[in-house]
Amino acid sequence: MNINRCRNCGTKFLVARSMCPKCGKEDFEHVPARSGIVLESVELIATPDPYPDRYYLVLLDVDDVKVFCRSQEKLKEGSQADIQDDELGPTCRKA
Amino acid sequence: MSVISDVSFTRFGKRPEGLLDLAAESALPIVRKYGRDIDFIVFSNSYSGEFNDVSGVNNLISTRLSMDDVPSMRVDNTSGSGGSAVMVADSLIRSGNASNVLVIGAEKMTGYPTKKSTRIIASLLHPEERSAGISLPSLAAFMTRSYLKEFDAPRESVARVAVKNHHNGSLNPYAHFQSEVTLEEVMASRVIADPLRIFEFCPVSDGAVSMLMTSDENRDSFGNDHVEILGVGYSSGTSSLSYRDSLTTIGSVRRSSEMAFRRSKLTPNYMDVVELHDMAAVLEIIESEDAGFFKKGHGWEAVMNGETEIGGPRPINTSGGLNSKGHPIGASGVAQAGEIYLQITGKAEKRQIKDAHLGFSLSMAGFGNNATAIVYGGAS
Numbered sequence: 307m308n309i310n311r312c313r314n315c316g317t318k319f320l321v322a323r324s325m326c327p328k329c330g331k332e333d334f335e336h337v338p339a340r341s342g343i344v345l346e347s348v349e350l351i352a353t354p355d356p357y358p359d360r361y362y363l364v365l366l367d368v369d370d371v372k373v374f375c376r377s378q379e380k381l382k383e384g385s386q387a388d389i390q391d392d393e394l395g396p397t398c399r400k401a
Numbered sequence: 402m403s404v405i406s407d408v409s410f411t412r413f414g415k416r417p418e419g420l421l422d423l424a425a426e427s428a429l430p431i432v433r434k435y436g437r438d439i440d441f442i443v444f445s446n447s448y449s450g451e452f453n454d455v456s457g458v459n460n461l462i463s464t465r466l467s468m469d470d471v472p473s474m475r476v477d478n479t480s481g482s483g484g485s486a487v488m489v490a491d492s493l494i495r496s497g498n499a500s501n502v503l504v505i506g507a508e509k510m511t512g513y514p515t516k517k518s519t520r521i522i523a524s525l526l527h528p529e530e531r532s533a534g535i536s537l538p539s540l541a542a543f544m545t546r547s548y549l550k551e552f553d554a555p556r557e558s559v560a561r562v563a564v565k566n567h568h569n570g571s572l573n574p575y576a577h578f579q580s581e582v583t584l585e586e587v588m589a590s591r592v593i594a595d596p597l598r599i600f601e602f603c604p605v606s607d608g609a610v611s612m613l614m615t616s617d618e619n620r621d622s623f624g625n626d627h628v629e630i631l632g633v634g635y636s637s638g639t640s641s642l643s644y645r646d647s648l649t650t651i652g653s654v655r656r657s658s659e660m661a662f663r664r665s666k667l668t669p670n671y672m673d674v675v676e677l678h679d680m681a682a683v684l685e686i687i688e689s690e691d692a693g694f695f696k697k698g699h700g701w702e703a704v705m706n707g708e709t710e711i712g713g714p715r716p717i718n719t720s721g722g723l724n725s726k727g728h729p730i731g732a733s734g735v736a737q738a739g740e741i742y743l744q745i746t747g748k749a750e751k752r753q754i755k756d757a758h759l760g761f762s763l764s765m766a767g768f769g770n771n772a773t774a775i776v777y778g779g780a781s
Contacts, residue, residue, distance in 0.1 A: 307529075321527040321641040348542040349595040350534070354520040357534040365543060372643040374533035395532025 307389055307396045308336040309371050318371045339373055341388045341401055342366030344381045357394060364398050403494040403630045405777075406613045406623035407431050408739040410575040413608030413727035420446070420453045420509040424462050427609035428505050432466050435613055435623060441499035442466075442473035445486035445506035446731035449475075451521045452510050462505060472499075479525050480680065482506070483734020484764025484773030488633050490614045500619055506735030507609035518605055525767050530642055538602055540642065540768045541681030542594035547648040548683060551698070556596060558701035560587040562682035563600045563724055565710055570721025572711075572752035575736075577606045577727030601682040606727030610736045626746040628760075631667065631778045634660025637771040651691050651769035658692040658763065661774035669693040672776075673757040674744045675715065676737035678765035679722040685709075688763055689717060692774065711752055719744060719752045734764030734773065741777045 311318045314331035325332055347364040362377040366387060373389070375398040381387050386401035409430040411423050418426070424444070432439070444459040455461065459473035478485040483506045493499040510518060519536045526535055545559055564584050570576035587600040613623055620627045636656035639645060645652075662668055669692065677692070679685035686700040694715055695703050703709055709717040720726045720740040723733055741760035743749040749757075760777040 319641070320643040321529050327644075346543055346546055348539055348546065349592070350536065350539045350542070351591070351595075352515055352519060352536065352538060352593045353534060354523045354536050355514075355516040356520075361534060363533060363535060363539050363543075374530050374535055374643065376534045395534065 307339045307373065307391055309339050309368060310334045311337055318369065320371055320373055339368045339389050341386060342368035342373060344383050344385050344387055345372070346383065347377065347381050349380070366398060402617045403491045403614050404617055404620050404627040405630070405738060405742050406615050406620055406627050407435070408742045409611045410736065410739060411609045412575055413606045413729060413732070414577040415511045416607040420449055420455065420458065420507055421462055421465050423509060423607060423609040424505050424507040425465050427507065427611040428462070428466055428503060431503060431611050431613050432468070435501065436466070436468060438501045438622065439468065439471060439503045439613070441493055441502045442468065442471055443486045443490050443502055443504045444473060444475045445482040445504065445735055446475055446508060447477045447479050447482045448508060448510065448521060448730060452513070478771065479766045480678065480728070480730050481734060481764045481766025481771055481773055482731045483737065484762070484775065486735060487738050487775060488635060488773050491630050491633055494614060494616050501613065501615045504612045504614055504735055505609065506732035508729035508731040509607045510605050510729060511607050515605070525770070527641055536594070537768060538594045538597065538681060541683055542597050544648050544687065545597055545683040548687060551649050552701065554701040555705070557584065558704050559601060559682045559686065560584055561704050562679065562685045563587050565704070566679065566718050566722040566724040567600070569711060569719050569752055570725025573721050573726060576721040576725055577604050578721070578725045597681060597683070603680050603723040603728035606729045608727055608729035608732050610732050610739050612735060612739060612742070628742045628745045629778050630775060632661045632663070632665030632776040634658060634662070634664060634774040635771065636660065638769050640767060640770040642768065649687060650697065651687060651765070651772070653769050653772040654688050654691040654763060654765060657772040657774040661761070661776045662693065665776035667759065667776055669761070671759050672761045674719055674741060674754050674760045675717045676720060676740050676762040677717055677722065678733070678763055679718060679724045680728060682724060685717060685722065688765070692761070692763055711754065716754055719749065719754060734762070737762035737764060738775065738777070745777060745779070
């Protein structure tokens with residue numbers, strides 16, 4: 307998983323954009339998101355296809371950008387978590 | 402100004418019929434009376450491709466109704482399609498591009514395993530966020546946790562929305578669920594996305610509703626029961642959830658409501674009856690604040706005090722809301738307008754609000770990606 311960072315004004319965001327939402331420039335660098343701080347996690351029981359039947363969805367703060375990932379265990383708010391992509395998407399676990 | 406002059410519902414729920422059957426069932430009572438006068442069809446529907454393997458549904462339904470030559474369009478704005486359809490019909494009429502518009506809202510969603518329908522609905526998310534395994538209900542769970550924490554609200558307040566809306570649904574012959582639930586039953590029901598339980602979410606439903614909308618000048622040709630569109634407001638917010646500052650306020654709801662009230666020259670205090678987009682129970686509380694009915698952080702108190710019940714000073718979701726009436730996606734926003742119509746024209750039977758003259762509806766797309774707010778008034 308990568309975070310987008312505007313090379314002109316430094317604005318960071320997760321979802322791909324053609325222009326920077328702050329300065330309008332079109333030049334970005336892609337910074338790998340490797341770890342973050344747990345903001346919130348919820349256990350999801352009714353999950354979408356093709357994901358497993360039960361997991362925790364975790365909202366992480368990665369260098370001031372919010373990032374969602376999937377975890378098999380409950381992660382404590384304020385704790386550090388490592389991010390790793392699997393075949394479905396970003397996952398995280400206790401650092 | 403445009404007016405709503407007639408409304409026709411199908412029963413919402415798990416229906417054996419197909420999408421076009423349901424749409425025709427709701428439209429026919431209006432078409433039989435006024436078909437020759439209708440010069441535009443607006444079809445609110447979002448997922449005919451994904452759920453029903455059909456596209457171009459607006460032309461399919463116009464031929465089904467033997468209105469082959471009547472111009473039509475499909476309005477797709479995910480869960481907010483219905484509010485957008487009413488906004489489009491209002492614009493067509495006020496611009497003079499059409500005189501008498503048949504608005505149909507319909508969706509056929511049942512018949513798939515829950516995992517499959519959850520996936521279809523989640524397709525409105527950005528891939529970078531969706532790939533984490535997010536569902537729309539999981540976002541409501543994040544929202545609930547944040548709201549309860551930020552405003553020190555009791556968990557029970559969210560469940561009480563479901564109790565109230567199931568009661569209202571039990572009085573609505575078109576609702577998917579027509580039986581009451583107790584607070585204990587809600588709190589003992591299956592967890593879907595912690596802490597929210599199944600009774601606190603809308604069901605997956607099929608259903609349709611149709612309305613005849615016309616101009617103020619033409620209204621007398623279409624019966625005696627009219628409800629005026631006094632103001633429409635619309636707004637978007639970022640569709641990137643990770644880019645939002647707060648999980649306890651929805652900018653598109655706030656801005657669209659402000660616009661609708663400004664345009665109608667009215668304020669929230671004047672509204673006799675209100676329909677909000679309670680896909681999850683917590684959304685009713687948050688929208689009731691963002692639309693201006695309660696101060697931020699105080700919506701939960703209004704629920705606990707019974708203020709939002711039928712008979713209370715600020716009745717919300719007298720129809721049962723999406724929570725109990727069901728949420729056939731393309732139909733929902735049109736059904737909100739339909740409920741306000743029934744209330745203001747005094748046809749809401751067992752759930753009738755006394756002296757309902759002014760109403761408000763809030764139709765929301767995605768998880769607040771955009772919203773359409775409408776202020777309604779006057780029966781004559």
